[in-house]
């Protein structure tokens with residue numbers, strides 16, 4: 001039995017002393033517990049607000065029922081729950097294969113993002129936000145329908161593969177060009193990954209939320225749909241009204257004014273800055289030079 005199990009099997013703190021854990025082994029056990037807590041927290045955060053969360057709730061309920069039935073000695077009920085849990089895990093892995101892959105890719109990306117060059121990325125991000133604003137305002141004034149999905153921490157690889165891969169630099173001109181009606185790439189969504197327009201004509205999942213007003217068609221439903229299964233930020237320009245809307249984490253901000261749209265984008269930029277602020281010497285130097293304007 002390892003230290004972790006030993007600690008969870010003790011009946012009282014007096015037993016800790018009887019375990020004769022050396023300070024080093026106690027330290028390792030605490031690190032062990034912290035690591036598990038961190039992993040569970042990260043896993044729950046990554047599925048928060050997605051359909052996977054319903055499954056996680058179900059699994060927690062089954063595990064609790066299993067413990068209670070074991071404690072009460074309900075043998076047959078416990079056996080039945082064991083079967084459900086065993087086969088449920090196998091079916092869960094098959095059914096949620098895309099989400100699991102996405103989660104693992106996110107983990108890989110998180111590790112990759114712990115590198116230098118954060119300041120440079122922030123400067124670039126400012127120029128991308130300008131590009132999104134310029135493109136959306138241009139298309140809004142001319143009632144050109146558009147759907148732009150900006151990937152955040154959860155990967156959109158699965159949706160990129162439904163479209164036409166582009167891997168082009170993010171510019172307002174290219175975004176506008178893509179959505180010009182009756183051109184080969186205008187249908188579907190543009191997906192932004194990092195500092196690239198990764199794909200056009202991508203197909204997104206439609207929301208099944210019955211509360212969405214009927215006035216919003218499939219473009220808006222697709223934007224809400226992608227915000228329910230990922231943490232992406234999606235910009236929509238309505239072909240009918242020219243209105244600009246945004247979806248994020250299942251929230252739908254419809255018909256935003258230019259200033260509301262601008263504020264949302266800046267806030268989004270600032271949030272990213274806050275989390276990465278002053279990580280490197282380069283960040284501090286650039287901030288002093290004013291290359292990163294602190295708002």
Ligand SMILES: Nc1ncnc2c1ncn2[C@@H]1O[C@H](COP(=O)(O)OP(=O)(O)OP(=O)(O)O)[C@@H](O)[C@H]1O
Nearest residue numbers: 145187188189203204217218219220222238239240
């Ligand atoms: N699942 C989807 N994934 C990506 N794009 C989609 C999807 N469904 C529809 N679209 C895009 O939305 C367009 C149709 O928009 P529709 O008129 O139905 O929506 P809407 O929400 O009323 O938007 P608008 O106000 O611009 O008319 C399609 O031509 C296509 O480009």
